[in-house]
Amino acid sequence: MRLTTKGLLLIAIPALFELALLSGLVKAQSDAAEAERWAVHGQEVMHQSTAILDPVLGESVALRGAVLAGDTRFVTPVSVWVDVDRRIDQLAELVSDNPAQVERVVQVRQAVQACRQWSDRIQDLLHSRRRKDLVDRFGDLAQSDGLDDFRLQLSAFQMEERRLDALRTAAAEAARERQQTLVVAAVFGSLVFVALAVWLFTRGVRGRLALLSDNAGRLAGNEPLAPLAPGRDEIARLDLTLHETSRRLLEAERIQARFQADLARRADELARINETLRQQTQENEMFIYSVSHDLRVPLVNLQGFSKELTRACDELRAALRESSLAAQMRQRIERVVDDDIGEALHYLQTAVLRASHIIDALLRLSRIGRVEYRQQRVEVRDIVPRVIDAMQGSIRARRAQVQVGELPAVWGDPTALEQVFANLIGNAVNYLDTSREGRIEIGTTPAPPGVHSLRIFYVRDNGLGIPAIALPRLFNAFQRLHGTAVAGEGIGLALVRRVVERHGGRVWAESAEGVGTTFYLSLPEAGAPGASAAGDTRAAPEAANDQAMDGQGNLRIGL
Template sequence: MRLTTKGLLLIAIPALFELTLLSGIVKAEADAEAAERWSQHSQEVLEQAGRVLEPVLIESVQLRGAVAAADTAFSTPVSTWVDIDQRIDRLAELVADNPAQVERAVQIRQAVQNYRQWSDRIQDLLHSGRNGELTDRFRLLTGSDVLDRVRAQITAFQTEERRLDVLRVTAAETARAQQQTLVMAAVVGSIVLVALAVWVFTRGVRGRLDTLSDNASRLAGNEPLAPLTSGNDEIARLDLTLHQISQRLIEAERLRVGFQADLARRADQLAQINENLRQQTQENEMFIHSVSHDLRAPLVNLQGFSRELDHACDDLRELVGRSSLSPEAREHVNRVVDEDIGVALRYLQTAVLRAAHIIDALLRLARVGRVEYRSQRVNVQELVQRVVDAMHGSIRARNATVSVRPLPAVWGDPTALEQVFANLVGNALNYLDPTRDGKVEVGTAPAPPGVASLQIFYVRDNGLGIPEVALPRLFQAFQRMHGNVAPGEGIGLALVRRMVERHGGRVWVESREGEGSTFYLSLPDALAVVPQAPGESDGALVVQDEGDGEDDSAGSGGDNGGDSGRDSGAAGEAREGFIPPSPLAEALRRAGGAIDRG
């Protein structure tokens, strides 16, 4: 028999006994409550009987007073008898379960009706002025007064009800006493049965459990185990498992020695792979810088000469206007210049600027890993409020509301964290739904259990939302979910992820299309980080300039780039003063202006 089966049987016996006693206790409780309700019912019946007698006595006193005063105007209102009759009906309803009392209620009604007939005859004699007959009638009724009959019937009714009340109170007390006896029996019986079950259970398994415990201690001390215990229950199977574990530990120790040698060899290989990856990363960065340098001059020339072609088209229009061509030929030339050449030049300029932004995005992605952070305690509340204040123009233009909840301090680089929150808040503003009032909220969420060293922040909006199929690739570079809603190259969220991960955190998103999105990021808690000693950090946030020809004086600001946030781009609001203009785009504008002026 299994050990659990034995235990269940030992538990079921006391439980069955307790259930039996419990059913008796419940029944005794129900009987006591029923007896108490009947006792209360008897009191209500007695009170109702008194209410029947009261108006009859009052009417009798009033009638005798009118006779004594010879008041011929006296008359008992019909409502009095209607009220008395209703009270008798109520009395009969209360004792409907007792046929004897119902019969007495009928007799009370008959006595009241007899008294009413007698009262009506007395009032008729009073109204007709036959005082002599009144005196004779009162004298004749002295021996059998109809009022005494009413009183006698009600008294008999009340006497019987009081007798029933005494029986019901006695029954309630008996039920209570029985309930207390059953409770005491249940307590004593439960204690005895539990003690007996414990004794029976421990008697059969104590020795075997001691052996099992000794084998477990031997296994922990890497010592030989005692022989297997007999039986087919859980204790025997557990002892067998301990012996099997001992054999596997011996085999595992032999394998561990081999794995250590293999691990040392693979560690050397991994170090070599890491070195190769570092060299490849440097080569990729050099390649990106080289490509940006090689493409910079052609893009500047394309931008400048497209502007020159614009001016040439203007001159051509002026010459055609002053020429002697026919109106049809002049219209044809203007149409070619405006519709064909003009549209082509606009597409060319747009493509040049698009290529310039893509090159800048590549440079920002290449530089973000080389930015050196100065970690310190950052007041996120002030940082986020500063970001929101800088975006006041966009917030007002979109008729949106941005609420900032209380935010705790974290440990990190303030400039990088400001770019992170600028991207996320800018995202929320850029992708609000124009059909409803925009709401953006920045706050904190509780950290998962066991992760007290991180603070969880969120940026929530009620905007357009993100399709579920697009969520897995949202934080990849050059991914755009709503490309027609806001401009950008699609690297903002990729930069956010890299900056957050460099702080030792993580960024993720929850979104439903058409309802809005919530971006979460985890950052080190300022209270859970031990600051570095002086001299361990090399100072302010610095961008390593490797000769790419760009102006890096903006620090890490170039990592933002003003890309479109929801499609992995940064916040468009960054262009309003938080992030400097693109160096390549600025060079294109300067080149175009120089050619225009030349």
């Protein structure tokens, strides 16, 4: 049974009992009020009957006095009998609900009429001075005046009314007693039912609520729960929910433990992989460094021997001019020396110089990973104008316009970041389209939603653009997409990516061939949490950038 049903029963049973008592109490009160009304009614009837008797008796006494005094002028006022008749009518109305009393009122009226007729006859004899007839009339008074009959009828009426009044008074007393009994029973019954309801609540609900509260405390303390509470009401269902919650929490803890163990295992694997990568990177850098130094020796030898060959060719030419060889043979030898050997020596020296530049680039790449950065607040708005001022010659030569927007401060190494912006701005200047006026824009764009610790800068140009197929390998070393446009080894963007990643950021590009290119780079903002430790990490900033990467590894942001 549901708690609401139990509560309604606990409320309904006392309510029904009290309603029954209340109806009885209302009935008893109504009976008492009715009895009191009838008691007042009886008193009014007695008063009205007395009001009828007094005038008739008074008139009879006055008439007898006039007869004894011989007062021939005595006349009973008509108003006396009119008043008596009116009072009889009122008395009949008062007892109209009692047919026996109504009959007695009729007899009283008839007796009053007889008394009036006798009084009128006596007064006529008195006025006509018929003394003898008056004496005879008074001698036969008991049979003729009807006064005794009037008294008898009125007395019988009053006796019956007294009897009815006694019954009504007794009924009123009984109603009052019943009313008091019902009041006492209502109070006592209410107390009994309240006590019974409290006992039932304590017996059937309080104990189970205590068990439920104990289970809730056990659940909060991650302790085993007590057995399920019996019943099918809300408390039982809530207790069942607590047990189900406890079971799911235990299952979640087991899953969490497995996840934590798996996470710890994967963290160990990642740490080992990172350590392996670090060692491999260090080994690669050392290998590049040593190979670069080792390659310089044969290059120096090649350059030296090429110079020796050049001097030998000069001596051979001089010897040919002084020799006695035929002119045709001498010209043939000179052509071989000048054309074939000279051209070969030129290509050899060019290749040596190219290899030397590549070795220098490899050395710069290897040194990037070993440079110690001085992390501090860097005002980008100061370093970008310095870079632009240093490139004013190239910018004027390209007839380019440079627009610089608002550039907030970031956290990093000022020298390294100045090199980054120098490479990007220089790259934009070098690859402008000479067929139209160049335009370069430097500014910032809002970070993606949920990323609050990064500043995203961009360098946009309207230059030659980059084919879509070349974007994935744009930041690889020695990648030259427009090899004939500008001299170089193709490591500038690779250096930019390495420096930005060591600052905890990322660099990417958007481009359309023939329209222009926009390079983006994300750097930790100055004062951001963990900004001082951003160097050589790709944790939060890079993960935030990875959320918005497209299929080519480029973050797509519209400007």
